[in-house]
Amino acid sequence: MxxxxxxxxxxxxxxDESYIVDVRHPITQGFAQYADGVIKEGMRVAITAGSRGITHIAHIVAAVVEEVRCRGGEPFVIAAMGSHGGATADGQRTVLEGYGITEATLGCPISASMDTVCVGETTDHVSVFVDRAAHESDAIILLNRVKPHSILTGNLGSGLMKMAGIGLGKRDGADAIHTKGLAEHLIPAARLVLARAPVQLGVAIVENALHQPWKIVVVPTPAIEATDQTLLAEARAILxxxxxxxxxxxxxxxxxxxxxxxxxxxxxxxxxxxxxxxxxxxxxxxxxxxxxxxxxxxxxxxxxxxxxxxxxxxxxxxxxxxxxxxxxxxxxxxxxxxxxxxxxxxxxxxxxxxxxxxxxxxxxxxxxxxxxxxxxxxxxxxxxxxxxxxxxxxxxxxxxxxxxxx
Known part of the structure; x- marks a missing residue:
């Protein structure tokens, strides 16, 4: 042969090889604009961390942790990755460790429990779930990369809405939505999470074609869905x-x-x-x-x-x-x-x-x-x-x- x-x-x-050299800078700017008065003294704040290989993700999460801490909040990280990591707490914690996201490096707790809370149903009777620790916190910060998805097309992709509807729901949430149809039910599920869970901010990341951070945006909850769509179009253009x-x-x-x-x-x-x-x-x-x-x-x-x-x-x-x-x-x-x-x-x-x-x-x-x-x-x-x-x-x-x- x-x-x-x-x-x-x-x-x-x-x-285009331009990228953000200091990932802390846009996060500091964004928090100064949107977090003051939202993240308050003594609040327990859950920060999502997923399973994707986002460049400098440990540094990005650390910057968010620091912004919460400097406002008197008590940050902790949630392993928010649907069923990845074998759908076990140990497996999801191991995935995060592989990206340098550990309690030792961040100086804050990491919760990887698979326990969830059902926050309601969509109008099409799809149950929507949220990680229990995140749901019981005072504030949730959704953090994710925005990019075209392996199934979703048009205005749908990976991003903050998918983190809300799938990642934050652990295996229960992922099972419920994927079984009914991701494309049809992701957005209604994510909207329900934004309405019924204590989501206060989003941190959206767009990478350039060389997988370096190209844009990092901090957004208040009402702007999350629209920001997802805008950044998705930008990410698709440089895919x-x-x-x-x-x-x-x-x-x-x-x-x-x-x-x-x-x-x-x-x-x-x-x-x-x-x-x-x-x-x-x-x-x-x-x-x-x-x-x-x-x-x-x-x-x-x-x-x-x-x-x-x-x-x-x-x-x-x-x-x-x-x-x-x-x-x-x-x-x-x-x-x-x-x-x-x-x-x-x-x-x-x-x-x-x-x-x-x-x-x-x-x-x-x-x-x-x-x-x-x-x-x-x-x-x-x-x-x-x-x-x-x-x-x-x-x-x-x-x-x-x-x-x-x-």
């Missing part, structure tokens, strides 16, 4: 992508929860692989080589690949993966793809139907980091017609089936 494997050439994708279509073979070196809720971002590989329907882009075969350590064995979304390696399969924690898949109503995401013993065999199998002279092949580190990737000679010849791409002259050509990217 080696005759079907092409050499790969490096390309660079140009993005990194692979500017080739069609693609015969796409090799993803690592999938993982720190890159996308589905391991590989459907906004990059094609939303139809997640929700069905007419393909938005043509990628004939997808190969996933490994699972990131930050996923803690959760390989939900692995079923979107066509081929995986034995290395990836052996790292899967099936309890965590199945729990997440059931909660997200994404059973096809945990179907086991064709599994090969090695990287070489996986890539060779994917390339078998194609000829090296014409194959349209791409290899990326993951779906979140697309500033540098590798393409086959056919795609290399198209770069001059794509304004964001340039030939990378700092690296040499590599075999497609190399064990690890340089």
């Amino acid at each position: 080696t005759d079907h494997i092409p050499m790969m050439l490096p390309v660079q994708q140009q993005f 990194p992508n692979i500017p080739f279509d069609p693609i015969d073979v796409l090799v993803v070196d690592q999938m993982g929860k720190n890159f996308s809720g589905t391991g590989m971002d459907p906004n990059v590989i094609g939303m139809h692989r997640r929700i069905g329907g007419t393909p938005q882009r043509s990628i004939r075969r997808i190969v996933a080589l490994d699972l990131s350590p930050e996923s803690h064995g959760n390989a939900n979304g692995v079923g979107m690949a066509d081929i995986i390696t034995e290395t990836l399969r052996e790292k899967i924690d099936w309890h965590a993966t199945y729990t997440n898949a059931l909660t997200a109503d994404f059973l096809s995401g945990v179907k086991i793809p064709y599994t090969c013993p090695s990287v070489w065999e996986a890539i060779a199998l994917a390339c078998k139907p194609f000829t090296p002279a014409t194959i349209r092949a791409v290899r990326i580190s993951n779906t979140a980091h697309l500033q540098q990737f590798w393409v086959s000679p056919t795609l290399w010849q198209e770069i001059d017609h794509l304004p964001l791409l340039t030939h990378d002259t700092t690296h040499k050509a590599i075999p497609f089936d190399i064990e690890h990217l340089p």
